[in-house]
Amino acid sequence: MFERFESLTVIRAFLRMETPLAVGARAALEPTGTELPVIKDPGGLPFIPGSSLKGVVRSHAERLLRAVDRRPELWACDPMGDPCIPEDLKRKLVEDASAGGAFNDQRFTSEVLSGSCTACRLFGSPWLAGRLAFKDAPLHEIPPGSLVQIRDGVAIDRDLGTVRGGLKYDFEVVIPGTVFRIEIIAENLTDEELGLLLTALRFWEEGFLPLGGKRARGIGWGRLEIREVEQIQASRLVDYLIRGEKRQRSVEELREAFARRYLSGA
Template identity: 25%
Template sequence: MENRPCYDLDTLKSIIKIEGKIRNETPLRIGYGKSQSFTDATDNPILRVNGKPIIPGSSLKGALRSLAEAYVRSWSEEKYSFVCDLEDKECNSCDENKYCIPCIIFGFKDLSSRVYILDAIAENYSISQRTMVTISRVFGGQLPRHLYTLDYVEPGSFFNFSMFMYNLNIVDGESEEWKNKAVEVMRYLLKTLVTEGIFIGAKKSAGFGLIKLTSGEVELRKLPDLTRPVKQNLMEVIKSW
């Protein structure tokens, strides 16, 4: 453990909570598979909880992790540009000389995640249906008798967003070099989510699923007194980066 300083979650040093609103800029579709019910009005219903559309926390975390891996691979520093092979069960990315930054942030194997993202539940939303056609890859035209309908959340709908980060201080930065690299990645992810947005859900290549974080508040709790939070506007914090 002494040779693996990225294992530092045994002591609570800081907690950051981010709460805000996600808006889908384009139609959003996160489904639960082809309907097997005769009561559904569509072939491809969207995922809901208590009747409200949701963006699962696992979907958000997976999209952000993929973006983090692509960002880290673009670095010229060989020591930090390494990304763990998630398919390699023997992979050991964290040691005293080389760290897999995405794994330090999002966890892997016996390394716990520092980031926790809750399901984003829709607040103000509307749902529509669209009839789609299946395109023949051979002829490049519509396949006869291959129409289907799907549900989607209309653009401009809002979802609640909640994220927690442990021992990763994106507000003030960190002292250790490897952790500062992790902070840099988290700042990049949040800045991208606010400014450009990320794609999530189905039919992304057809323009569906672009979401942005439109508002938010950062709550920082750190030693020596974890009970006294410091709250800041997320948009102002991001502007200062």
């Protein structure tokens, strides 16, 4: 998957929050700070961790893949309950690759890759490195006024459905209208695989993909705006290394490539 450079694609986008956003840190550093602060960079500005972005996109992509489920090329396993490479299959693959006394890494990788679901081949698994990387998303645009707000919350007794006494807390949110800069790095993806990713992102463009915590309370909803898709290809690698030339790709053309390859006749 990575032993040879084939392409590197950068998807750049902006995420404009339409409701408050709560992506929390573990604890406040200030002695009198809120109990659930938003995560901030060393300069004290909120950002969205790349791991949070990747988790949301992967979870949504897996839902779409399960809805389509056109095996063996287009599907998603249940990594927590029924992984595509269970332990007994992993042991068998290791034994097969070790036949003759020497471990054949190339053979093992090939067999794991062929047995893995689409989501694991893109986002990674315990046996495969992911080919998608999500950068931490810094602030791009800040609306007037205070950047964060403090909100009150109460714990609910799940058995009684009522407020549990003495369990009031507060939490911090980033205000609506804040814009974050998103970058997704894709290595050695085909046009069809890029189209799958961009198709999954369409829900975020429509504002249907919440992010962070407290989502049941209407927090974390925003719209993604894809600005550009730039690609460095192996066939044009010298042009990039010498002159920095990159190819601009069309979002709709890539989505169409995915649809033609996998969804025609569905």
